[in-house]
Amino acid sequence: MKAVDFDYAQPATLDAALELLAREDVMVRPVAGSQSLGPMLNLRLAQPELLVDITRIAELRTIRQEGDRLVIGACVTHARLEDGDYPDVTRGVLPSVAAVIAYRAVRNRGTIGGSLAHADPAADWVNVLTALGADVVIAGTGGRRSVPMTDFILGVFETALQPGEIVAEIHVPALSDRARWGYYKVCRKTGEFSHATGAVLIDPARGVQRCVAGATSGKPVVIDGPALFADGCTEAAMAAHLAGSPAADDPIALRTHTVALKRAIAQVMS
Amino acid sequence: MSTHAKTISLTINGTRVEASVPPRQHLGDFLRERELLTGTHLGCEHGVCGACTILIDGEPARSCITFAVACDGRSVTTVEGLDDDPVAAELREAFSAEHGLQCGFCTPGMLVAARDVVLRRPDADNPAIRTAMSGNLCRCTGYVGIVNAIRRVIDARNTNAG
Amino acid sequence: MGEVSTAGSGVGARVRRKEDDRLLRGRGRFVGDIALVGMKELAFVRSPVAHATITGIEIPEEHRGTVFTWADLAAGGVKPIRAVSGLPGFKVSEQPALADGKVRFVGEPVAVCVAATRAEAEDIAASVFVDYAELPVNSDMLEAVTPGAPKVHDHWPDNVFLETNVGGTIAEIAATAPVKVSRTIRTARQCMVPLEGKGVVAHWDRHVEQLVLTTSTQMPHIVRAGLSECLDLDQGLIRVVAPDVGGGFGWKGLLQPEEIVAAWIAMRLDRPVRWTEDRREHLVAAANAREHHYEITAYADARGRLLGIEADAWVDAGAYSVYPFSACLEAAQVGSILPGPYDFAHYRCRTFSVCTNKPPIVPYRGVARTGVCFAMEQMIDAVADAVGREPWQVRLENLVPPEKMPFDNVTKKHFDSGDYPESVRRAVAAIELDGWRARQKAGEADGRLIGVGFATYCEQSAHGTAVYHGWGIPMVPGHEQAQARITPDGGLELRVGVQSHGQSMETTFAQVAHEVLGIPLEKIKLVHGDTGLTPYSTGTWGSRSMVMAGGAVATACRTLAERLRRIGAHLMQAGPEAVVLEEGSVKAGAAAVTIREIAHTWYRAPQLLPADVDRGGLEVTAGYKPGSDHGTFSYATHAVAVAVDPEIGQVEILDYVVVEDAGTMVNPMVVDGQIYGGVAQGVGTALYERMPYDAEGQPLASTFADYLIPGFTEVPHVRIIHMLTPSPYTEFGVKGIGEGGAIAPPAAICNAINDALKPLGVTVTNAPMTPEVILCAIAETRGAA
Numbered sequence A: 001m002k003a004v005d006f007d008y009a010q011p012a013t014l015d016a017a018l019e020l021l022a023r024e025d026v027m028v029r030p031v032a033g034s035q036s037l038g039p040m041l042n043l044r045l046a047q048p049e050l051l052v053d054i055t056r057i058a059e060l061r062t063i064r065q066e067g068d069r070l071v072i073g074a075c076v077t078h079a080r081l082e083d084g085d086y087p088d089v090t091r092g093v094l095p096s097v098a099a100v101i102a103y104r105a106v107r108n109r110g111t112i113g114g115s116l117a118h119a120d121p122a123a124d125w126v127n128v129l130t131a132l133g134a135d136v137v138i139a140g141t142g143g144r145r146s147v148p149m150t151d152f153i154l155g156v157f158e159t160a161l162q163p164g165e166i167v168a169e170i171h172v173p174a175l176s177d178r179a180r181w182g183y184y185k186v187c188r189k190t191g192e193f194s195h196a197t198g199a200v201l202i203d204p205a206r207g208v209q210r211c212v213a214g215a216t217s218g219k220p221v222v223i224d225g226p227a228l229f230a231d232g233c234t235e236a237a238m239a240a241h242l243a244g245s246p247a248a249d250d251p252i253a254l255r256t257h258t259v260a261l262k263r264a265i266a267q268v269m270s
Numbered sequence B: 001m002s003t004h005a006k007t008i009s010l011t012i013n014g015t016r017v018e019a020s021v022p023p024r025q026h027l028g029d030f031l032r033e034r035e036l037l038t039g040t041h042l043g044c045e046h047g048v049c050g051a052c053t054i055l056i057d058g059e060p061a062r063s064c065i066t067f068a069v070a071c072d073g074r075s076v077t078t079v080e081g082l083d084d085d086p087v088a089a090e091l092r093e094a095f096s097a098e099h100g101l102q103c104g105f106c107t108p109g110m111l112v113a114a115r116d117v118v119l120r121r122p123d124a125d126n127p128a129i130r131t132a133m134s135g136n137l138c139r140c141t142g143y144v145g146i147v148n149a150i151r152r153v154i155d156a157r158n159t160n161a162g
Numbered sequence C: 001m002g003e004v005s006t007a008g009s010g011v012g013a014r015v016r017r018k019e020d021d022r023l024l025r026g027r028g029r030f031v032g033d034i035a036l037v038g039m040k041e042l043a044f045v046r047s048p049v050a051h052a053t054i055t056g057i058e059i060p061e062e063h064r065g066t067v068f069t070w071a072d073l074a075a076g077g078v079k080p081i082r083a084v085s086g087l088p089g090f091k092v093s094e095q096p097a098l099a100d101g102k103v104r105f106v107g108e109p110v111a112v113c114v115a116a117t118r119a120e121a122e123d124i125a126a127s128v129f130v131d132y133a134e135l136p137v138n139s140d141m142l143e144a145v146t147p148g149a150p151k152v153h154d155h156w157p158d159n160v161f162l163e164t165n166v167g168g169t170i171a172e173i174a175a176t177a178p179v180k181v182s183r184t185i186r187t188a189r190q191c192m193v194p195l196e197g198k199g200v201v202a203h204w205d206r207h208v209e210q211l212v213l214t215t216s217t218q219m220p221h222i223v224r225a226g227l228s229e230c231l232d233l234d235q236g237l238i239r240v241v242a243p244d245v246g247g248g249f250g251w252k253g254l255l256q257p258e259e260i261v262a263a264w265i266a267m268r269l270d271r272p273v274r275w276t277e278d279r280r281e282h283l284v285a286a287a288n289a290r291e292h293h294y295e296i297t298a299y300a301d302a303r304g305r306l307l308g309i310e311a312d313a314w315v316d317a318g319a320y321s322v323y324p325f326s327a328c329l330e331a332a333q334v335g336s337i338l339p340g341p342y343d344f345a346h347y348r349c350r351t352f353s354v355c356t357n358k359p360p361i362v363p364y365r366g367v368a369r370t371g372v373c374f375a376m377e378q379m380i381d382a383v384a385d386a387v388g389r390e391p392w393q394v395r396l397e398n399l400v401p402p403e404k405m406p407f408d409n410v411t412k413k414h415f416d417s418g419d420y421p422e423s424v425r426r427a428v429a430a431i432e433l434d435g436w437r438a439r440q441k442a443g444e445a446d447g448r449l450i451g452v453g454f455a456t457y458c459e460q461s462a463h464g465t466a467v468y469h470g471w472g473i474p475m476v477p478g479h480e481q482a483q484a485r486i487t488p489d490g491g492l493e494l495r496v497g498v499q500s501h502g503q504s505m506e507t508t509f510a511q512v513a514h515e516v517l518g519i520p521l522e523k524i525k526l527v528h529g530d531t532g533l534t535p536y537s538t539g540t541w542g543s544r545s546m547v548m549a550g551g552a553v554a555t556a557c558r559t560l561a562e563r564l565r566r567i568g569a570h571l572m573q574a575g576p577e578a579v580v581l582e583e584g585s586v587k588a589g590a591a592a593v594t595i596r597e598i599a600h601t602w603y604r605a606p607q608l609l610p611a612d613v614d615r616g617g618l619e620v621t622a623g624y625k626p627g628s629d630h631g632t633f634s635y636a637t638h639a640v641a642v643a644v645d646p647e648i649g650q651v652e653i654l655d656y657v658v659v660e661d662a663g664t665m666v667n668p669m670v671v672d673g674q675i676y677g678g679v680a681q682g683v684g685t686a687l688y689e690r691m692p693y694d695a696e697g698q699p700l701a702s703t704f705a706d707y708l709i710p711g712f713t714e715v716p717h718v719r720i721i722h723m724l725t726p727s728p729y730t731e732f733g734v735k736g737i738g739e740g741g742a743i744a745p746p747a748a749i750c751n752a753i754n755d756a757l758k759p760l761g762v763t764v765t766n767a768p769m770t771p772e773v774i775l776c777a778i779a780e781t782r783g784a785a
């Protein structure tokens, strides 16, 4: 189980990386922690001709506060987010989520940007950052643009990234001291990808009442407003929200998604 | 051979090594096939089993899904490099006393992961040890001996520190 | 016997393992660690379809000479694997090491590619184009036995390797029994998943003129025999060596097509070659254990006393018969051991070894017992439910009582010793059943449902000659042999043909030898797993190594002891009857001469030996068989408490107790380790492990992300309680225990889940009991209500 032969570059600057990624003569792909791409390469599910390693680009590895937002470089690892050596405007949400991604050895190398770009519907950041209302800053040779999470993840392994573009930053808005957070994953094993994810944020100061159903074999399903709170999170209600997703037609999956979200809601209500 | 071979220079178990590597060669294969450091084992090559866990700049990492070429300038420590490490020595002693290994195939990765738990989580109770170690699979021991061994080392360190 | 001590380092002592240090320092030597000068790597082109005729194989021009197919092997005289059973009606399959015009399962090797590195060999494999004309597929054993099913082997009349019928008619009981319960029960196809995959390094050793095959096997001598048959090479020209082996569990107890291919290529190219099975190859091509289906009925009286059992059982044996165990061992065992540890009179069982388009089945830890126990123990609980008693009470009602030991059961198995009911009583006490029942009644704040389950089994281990002779397969265990040699410096070398791959034999056999000779463990060296260095053995399987090879070691050491005593007596000028061998010295009153001194005399000062000294000297080969050809019967009761989350179908194990009787334990730490490890695998069978196939025979899992084996947080901190009834038939009274831990967990956990789900009126009968299975069962019951 070995990867196909490929070339590799490790540029030191973002511009150099974008230039390489813009090449059209080879099949080129960015790589960050290689914790998702590595297995795919070894299994030959991915067969690039050139890998551009973006982890040595200093600016992609920084975390800084900008007003009431936390700006996280794409190549910040899950482990660093877990350890919390930054002004955590999310009042513990980021470290607590990071701590339940995979295993420490994976978290030491896997990155937040790689996780979003990979866009596995079951991935933690995909759902959590959607619930938090984060924005993704995308960089390409043509410049930068900012895309809200809800428009960034388009489907299973599908994002708003265009060829040659990378995720540069993630902007996470601050939570107020009245914010409440609920998160529930249905996993059969510790560190395993989720089968159903519920993420819930209530932040009265920002007027946010948001539920996210994740790992639905599609993009995260966002349900804003109070409808699901109290006793509103029923299978019937969820069937309507999940309509169109495969999870809606499978009664067992529907049930599991309902329970995951119900339990996340229970955390904010308690 | 790969037409894309790259020259890297890194430290392996304290010794500087310069090598030409095909970019597709993962770090586990590089250590085993080129450096003959066969203590690092491969149990899946897709990041799940933990048998290949080594230290990169002191942090545990999967050598099967890390490419050697990406480790230019880094410091890599394998189980062979932990001979004189005090925590690893305590763990070896405890693994043996608690029967934390049978076939020994998972063991090098277990030691690297366990060492990290001992250092990072000195407060861990048994369920916390289990969660922290959950990235390493063993098919032989049923984990009881490994948990007991880590417990023993953490307790001894806490007693000595207190 | 009187030789058993618990202190010191002999039999019964909890000593640390001699093998630990090298493994803890990463200095073991597994097949994948071996590199020989000029060695090439192999990669296989494997079938992507389950059933097809091969209409063409295109090898790119530049790779001719590095890709080989069956045509090359056949031209070189290689013969297909034939693992025949002598049982009447057995249909023979021929398995060519590379597909011969037809493929019969996904993952079957079709061609082999040779290159300097594995990556390059895989590049070549990707460039080989094979044209498949697909055929209809047998993906399910029950469909494969229906009329008109496509045939896996064209010349067979149907897809059944073998049908067996055990027992007589039980129509009378069926007509009159007050209680009758029936169940349909199934266990999924599993992979054994030793953490180290298979691996082979083959080369021709010019100096000794031998093919040397270093392979991760449990049975080097049997692999040699099989290679000899397939390569048409004298056994004397083949040496098979097992280095450190990273777990086996049965998967390394067979002759593999890849071993034949590697051996042939090494000879053909006159080059060392290596193949290491990667995880995807293992999960896809070696999904080969445990798939049973039962239609079973129990008859009982109103107290729950069993009157009879009637069953039809199917085992999905896959596409070929494996060497040496054959395609029928699993199902034939079902017929003979389904009655379990129970005493009842009427029994009928029909079994089918079904041929399908899946990888060939190999006996996995516990062999058929895990499935059998899963079926039988569900029936005990079903009977208990029907008569309104606690399941443990119904077990006590039916288990063979100690006063009947030794006992011949309804299928003529000879249970050697023990107190089966006591294991149940102790398990009930240890799990604290009353506490769980109270908690169950009170209900859980989080809405989960509590359940407690039990399962009891007895396990024949160290099988004797008769039963294997009866099966007529390529391997029949007879006397097991061991060699013992005192070295010139007074140490001891032991040589056994079994193979240790986690079982700690380097330590435990040394303990046995120490018990007899008193030589310190540090000075005892075990040589194992090498046809060039050890006596013949069928190898390590069936929980036999300690009973058989351990018995042989003790026997050889006793002969040595006698010779040492005689020489020692002579050196002290005492009569042989006046001396004892103690603590590594021969003693006559206050005088003593050490084994080291005696060794020195034999090797370096033979002029001092008595004139009538045994000419065999300080080297002995001794054979051993237990006093009963039925081997030993260890047994256990497992008790488990679970919490079932009825909303998401997840099961948490809250407590797990094993009460078991392994007879005399040579090293209690090692026994416990075997049990912990077995239970972990049993938890996998119960809750996680399943290789799913679609209708086209495609395996739907190929990584550890989709084939889940239990990790740290899925396996409970098992508590073990020992009962110690020595076997009357073996050295020191030991019994085989290597497999037992893996037998009962699926049954105990299933019974616990059903206990938990009782308020919902839900029963699950299939393993693994995944969230989906549990949620579906709940949904169906709701739908029906």
Ligand SMILES: Cc1cc2nc3c(=O)[nH]c(=O)nc-3n(C[C@H](O)[C@H](O)[C@H](O)COP(=O)(O)OP(=O)(O)OC[C@H]3O[C@@H](n4cnc5c(N)ncnc54)[C@H](O)[C@@H]3O)c2cc1C
Binding pocket: A029, A030, A031, A032, A033, A034, A035, A036, A037, A038, A039, A054, A074, A075, A100, A101, A102, A103, A106, A109, A110, A111, A112, A113, A114, A115, A116, A117, A118, A122, A123, A124, A125, A161, A165, A166, A167, A168, A191, A192, A193, A194, B046, B047, B048
């Ligand atoms: C055993 C195991 C268990 C896991 N369990 C979980 C889990 O429970 N939850 C979870 O969320 N994740 C899990 N993961 C995935 C892990 O979090 C990965 O680290 C993450 O998904 C990818 O990050 P990476 O930096 O490793 O990306 P890489 O593997 O390097 O890249 C992934 C993909 O993103 C692209 N890419 C990477 N960075 C960028 C960028 N900045 N811009 C554009 N494209 C980019 C690559 O081209 C590639 O297609 C698991 C992984 C493993 C091996």
Ligand code: FES
Binding pocket: B041, B042, B043, B044, B045, B046, B047, B048, B049, B050, B051, B052, B053, B062, B063, B064, B065
């Ligand atoms: S071999 Fe690297 S995680 Fe399994």
Ligand code: FES
Binding pocket: B100, B101, B102, B103, B104, B105, B106, B107, B137, B138, B139, B140, B141, C195, C246, C247, C502
């Ligand atoms: S000791 Fe064999 S896999 Fe852990």
